[in-house]
Amino acid sequence: MTDAQALVKTLGFQLDIQSDNENLLYNATLEARSVYNETIRLAKQGVDWDAIPDRVADDADLVKNTTQRVVAKALGAMENYYEYDDFGQPSHIKDGAYPLRANYEEGYNLSLTDDGDVAFRISAKPYKHVTGVLDGNDAHLDILKTALESDEWKIGTAEALFHDGNAELHVNVTNTEQTVRDKHDSRTVIGVDVNEDNVALTALSKAGVEDTLVIDFPEIKFERHRYFTMRKRVQNAGKDSIHDTLEGREERFVRDRLHKVSRHIVEWSRQFEKPCIVFEDLKEMRDSIDYGTRMNRRLHHLPFHALQFYTSYKAAFEGIPTAWINPEYTSQRCPMCGHTERANRNKKRFKCRDCGHQDHSDRGASVNIAVKGIEKHQDWNVPALNSLPQVRKVRRQASGAVDAPTVTHDTVRGYQTNGVAGVSD
Numbered sequence: 001m002t003d004a005q006a007l008v009k010t011l012g013f014q015l016d017i018q019s020d021n022e023n024l025l026y027n028a029t030l031e032a033r034s035v036y037n038e039t040i041r042l043a044k045q046g047v048d049w050d051a052i053p054d055r056v057a058d059d060a061d062l063v064k065n066t067t068q069r070v071v072a073k074a075l076g077a078m079e080n081y082y083e084y085d086d087f088g089q090p091s092h093i094k095d096g097a098y099p100l101r102a103n104y105e106e107g108y109n110l111s112l113t114d115d116g117d118v119a120f121r122i123s124a125k126p127y128k129h130v131t132g133v134l135d136g137n138d139a140h141l142d143i144l145k146t147a148l149e150s151d152e153w154k155i156g157t158a159e160a161l162f163h164d165g166n167a168e169l170h171v172n173v174t175n176t177e178q179t180v181r182d183k184h185d186s187r188t189v190i191g192v193d194v195n196e197d198n199v200a201l202t203a204l205s206k207a208g209v210e211d212t213l214v215i216d217f218p219e220i221k222f223e224r225h226r227y228f229t230m231r232k233r234v235q236n237a238g239k240d241s242i243h244d245t246l247e248g249r250e251e252r253f254v255r256d257r258l259h260k261v262s263r264h265i266v267e268w269s270r271q272f273e274k275p276c277i278v279f280e281d282l283k284e285m286r287d288s289i290d291y292g293t294r295m296n297r298r299l300h301h302l303p304f305h306a307l308q309f310y311t312s313y314k315a316a317f318e319g320i321p322t323a324w325i326n327p328e329y330t331s332q333r334c335p336m337c338g339h340t341e342r343a344n345r346n347k348k349r350f351k352c353r354d355c356g357h358q359d360h361s362d363r364g365a366s367v368n369i370a371v372k373g374i375e376k377h378q379d380w381n382v383p384a385l386n387s388l389p390q391v392r393k394v395r396r397q398a399s400g401a402v403d404a405p406t407v408t409h410d411t412v413r414g415y416q417t418n419g420v421a422g423v424s425d
């Protein structure tokens, strides 16, 4: 794709409705059906379309603004008929539920709760509200939460409807001015190396490596291993329901942390000129057998896909494009001289067997990913690398991000235990 990409999304959720007003919403969708029918009937009679909204609203037992939205949708169906004659004239005698279409902050409202849920309040009937929290797809919920907190994103109309007997809310979110920049038009390429206990980020421009950040998340690794052991134990004891509970808990924990890490990646990337965030392509990673145990371990130990996905749509919110490269040799290649050999790397320590360059191995991988990103997607040349800036580290914990001491390639072993200065996010 070479064009900038506009961002409009419809997000679908289940409505977890408070029990005392379950029927209220269903009745409102029946009322929406009669508004729709009445609109079509009047239009067929030849009533002036400008006069229809007021005439219908007088009789409708819905919030006025919501009535107008449903009328507008019905007239849209009439207009389509005149324009395309696709399906014949719309019917005005159907019964059953019809989606209740509402404007944000007029016919419905959303808010973040202290528990991190999204609460809804739908004005089903005048002075009668349906309330509860939204359930559903984790990614959709996260997009909506981001939209609720961002000025750039606008929450638009929503439709409350019944699907297979379940109440749903479909919310439109649009980015009013922002588009995702074309990835080929980037000045800085951010290589992202994802590992079990950290991500390494390197920003590479025509001038060389601008900066490297390593975000440590030992907590995620620790908790995953802890849950793994617990699940094994209850599984062996035949307690499958506990096993599933633990799995759900682990998943929520890991997702929550990965969301924070992905937010951090995007925040860091924003400081550079025209950034493009580059990941290793997981599909190519899986298709290749010969990447050694490190890669296989990495694949099994972290929901890479989730982190990439979270990062890429959060980046899109900021207009930042993402791209993918083939992961082959990214952890074995020397970023300074290009010499590639498996023995170059020993855990977190990289030492080139050819030129002697030493570094934090994950930083080296992130440089190589950025290099590949430039080669694959940009029309400018990879700069010659003569020196690399110090690696900066932050540690992510439940309390937020903490600055860890700076590390250079010749003090790789000492970085973890020095004093830390607290910075909360």
Ligand SMILES: [Zn+2]
Binding pocket: 334, 335, 336, 337, 338, 339, 352, 353, 354, 355, 356, 357
């Ligand atoms: Zn080298």
